[in-house]
Amino acid sequence: MGDPDGRPRNDDGQYADRIPPEAVLEVFDERTDLGRPLTASDVMEAVDCSRRTAHNKLETLVDRGRLKTRKVGARSRVWWVPMERGTDHDHGDDGRPLAVANAIEEASLPGSGPTLEARRAALSAAYDYLAANPEAKKADFLRDVYHDHPAGYESAESWWNAIQPALKGLPGVDPPAERGHLWHFLGGD
Known part of the structure; x- marks a missing residue:
């Protein structure tokens, strides 16, 4: 069967160069701001297709539950990847609130690679020790945490000098006032 456009067709008579819906999902995955919804024009540009094709692919993904959509004007519509609220999105893999997990991941600690991972641990x-013991002294951390998690430090003092500034910056941690001794835990949310 000849095609006036010269485009090849498959056995079902559909254009062989069809854009699969997964190619449109890749456009969503490649955004730097994963929360930003996309328009049909964004998809048209990214996959080099017509407005009709973009709409068809986006609607197919909505029907499959992979995208959500809503009108934002008389003739405008946006699409996004749904992210339902729930424990999976509010908490990290370790079950702690994302704010705490992110703060630990972003804490300024010396080292790289396995050493940095050991220091984050x-x-x-x-x-966790402070959360379980909401009033703790430096000596408590050195006695109860350092020995199980030395993180490459040969002395408890050098360990404390690295861990203590990062601990101060975590959510819910109330470090001692100047010349004070007690660390307090106010909660991790």
Whole structure:
């Protein structure tokens, strides 16, 4: 069967160069701001297709539950990847609130690679210790946390000098006032 456009067709008579809906999902995955909804024009540009094709692919993905859509004007519509609220989105893989998990991940600690990961684990253990013991002294951390999580430090003092500044910056942590000794835990949300 010849085609006036010269475009190849498959056995079902559909254009062989069809854009699969998954190619449109990739446009959503490649955004730098994953919360920003996209328009049909955004999709048209990214996959080099017509407005009708973009709309068809987007609606197919809505029908499959992969995207949501809504009108935003008389003739405008946006699409986005749904992210329902729930424990999976509010909490990290370890079950702690995302704010805490993110703060531990972004904490300024010396080292890289496995050393940095060990230091993040030590910071996490110090945070968990304070959460379980809402009033703790430096000596408590050194006695109860350092030995199980030395993170490459040979002395408890050098460990504390690295962990303590990062611990101060975590949500719910109330460090001692100047010349004070007690660390307090106010909650992790």
